[in-house]
Amino acid sequence: MTTNSQNSAISTHWPAPAKLNLFLHITGQRADGYHELQTLFQFIDRCDYLDFLPTENSSIKIHSELSKVVAEKDNLILKAAKSLQEYANYDGGAEIWLQKNLPMGGGLGGGSSDAATTLIALNKLWKLDLPLEKLAEIGLKLGADVPVFINGFSAFAEGVGEQLLPVEPTEYYYLVIVPDVHVSTQAIFQNPHLPRNTPKLELTTLMQKSWTNDCQKLVAEKHPQVANALSWLVEYAPSRMTGTGACVFGEFKQQQTALDALAQLPDSMQGFVAKGLNQSPLVTRLSQS
Numbered sequence: 001m002t003t004n005s006q007n008s009a010i011s012t013h014w015p016a017p018a019k020l021n022l023f024l025h026i027t028g029q030r031a032d033g034y035h036e037l038q039t040l041f042q043f044i045d046r047c048d049y050l051d052f053l054p055t056e057n058s059s060i061k062i063h064s065e066l067s068k069v070v071a072e073k074d075n076l077i078l079k080a081a082k083s084l085q086e087y088a089n090y091d092g093g094a095e096i097w098l099q100k101n102l103p104m105g106g107g108l109g110g111g112s113s114d115a116a117t118t119l120i121a122l123n124k125l126w127k128l129d130l131p132l133e134k135l136a137e138i139g140l141k142l143g144a145d146v147p148v149f150i151n152g153f154s155a156f157a158e159g160v161g162e163q164l165l166p167v168e169p170t171e172y173y174y175l176v177i178v179p180d181v182h183v184s185t186q187a188i189f190q191n192p193h194l195p196r197n198t199p200k201l202e203l204t205t206l207m208q209k210s211w212t213n214d215c216q217k218l219v220a221e222k223h224p225q226v227a228n229a230l231s232w233l234v235e236y237a238p239s240r241m242t243g244t245g246a247c248v249f250g251e252f253k254q255q256q257t258a259l260d261a262l263a264q265l266p267d268s269m270q271g272f273v274a275k276g277l278n279q280s281p282l283v284t285r286l287s288q289s
């Protein structure tokens with residue numbers, strides 16, 4: 001991260017946590033091509049971190065290693081800041097520093113989470129006072145996963161992921177494996193072999209049945225790295241894929257058991273242990289600001 005420690009006007013350490021889709025069902029497809037989902041989101045305590053310096057001039061400047069791989073105009077942080085600026089007709093701008101810890105394109109929602117943290121932090125620092133519902137509405141235009149990160153609570157989601165109902169699944173420890181492959185969400189949703197007609201079920205039924213991910217079979221078939229990670233992990237714990245992949249996670253009651261499994265991970269695979277959180281660390285950070 002570019003150094004920014006000299007300036008005391010900087011508001012630091014805003015977390016952008018990752019999420020897991022504890023289950024993911026595709027129940028249909030809308031006329032605009034977007035898929036209707038039933039999914040259960042839970043946060044984990046693995047985060048990107050952002051720092052913000054509000055400025056009087058209107059430019060938005062991002063300092064991040066990410067600029068080497070994502071063009072500035074495509075960066076969801078910049079898009080979020082500009083959308084907010086535009087919606088609120090706000091004259092000032094910001095310098096933003098990103099410490100990127102979350103793998104990209106892994107189904108952990110890092111880009112959406114960065115966007116959500118940007119909306120929440122700048123709403124506060126620019127003193128706009130927009131309600132969360134409005135921020136979620138602005139965020140939804142940037143990505144289907146942004147609203148859950150704005151709301152900050154584990155949630156059962158329907159629609160394309162924007163109709164949210166708070167739920168409190170067990171906060172397990174997860175061993176997350178990050179296969180060395182980038183899976184494009186768009187490519188998975190465009191694949192004709194993706195199952196799209198899982199019956200819609202009541203939440204109480206969904207919470208009781210065993211949890212699965214409708215994208216997993218297709219992604220594992222296309223990407224042996226994902227299939228290998230799953231076959232290794234399932235020997236240690238109930239395991240599945242998050243989102244449209246590529247990351248897979250196994251759930252453990254004890255942190256130590258998860259760490260013991262991580263210690264056995266073959267050198268060819270990367271992973272980490274994280275705790276499930278039903279409240280996003282962003283909620284806590286906002287209350288401290």
Ligand SMILES: C[C@@](CO)(OP(=O)(O)O)[C@H](O)COP(=O)(O)OP(=O)(O)OC[C@H]1O[C@@H](n2ccc(N)nc2=O)[C@H](O)[C@@H]1O
Pocket residue numbers: 021033034035036037039106107108109112142143144145146159160161185186189242243244245
């Ligand atoms: C399916 C999930 C589950 O969490 O996958 P992950 O991205 O987390 O892996 C997400 O809702 C994804 O959300 P997000 O990554 O924000 O997707 P977006 O940028 O909105 O959409 C990327 C592309 O995927 C397709 N798309 C996305 C979401 C959806 N419900 N139906 C779709 O068909 C669309 O073609 C869209 O152009």
Ligand SMILES: Nc1ncnc2c1ncn2[C@@H]1O[C@H](COP(=O)(O)OP(=O)(O)O)[C@@H](O)[C@H]1O
Pocket residue numbers: 066070074075076077103104105106107108109110111112113114115185243245246
């Ligand atoms: N701030 C950002 N962080 C991560 N990815 C970003 C960001 N801005 C734009 N992107 C783009 O969004 C894509 C999806 O990112 P990410 O949210 O990490 O994956 P996923 O949706 O699979 O969880 C990336 O491959 C990248 O091209």
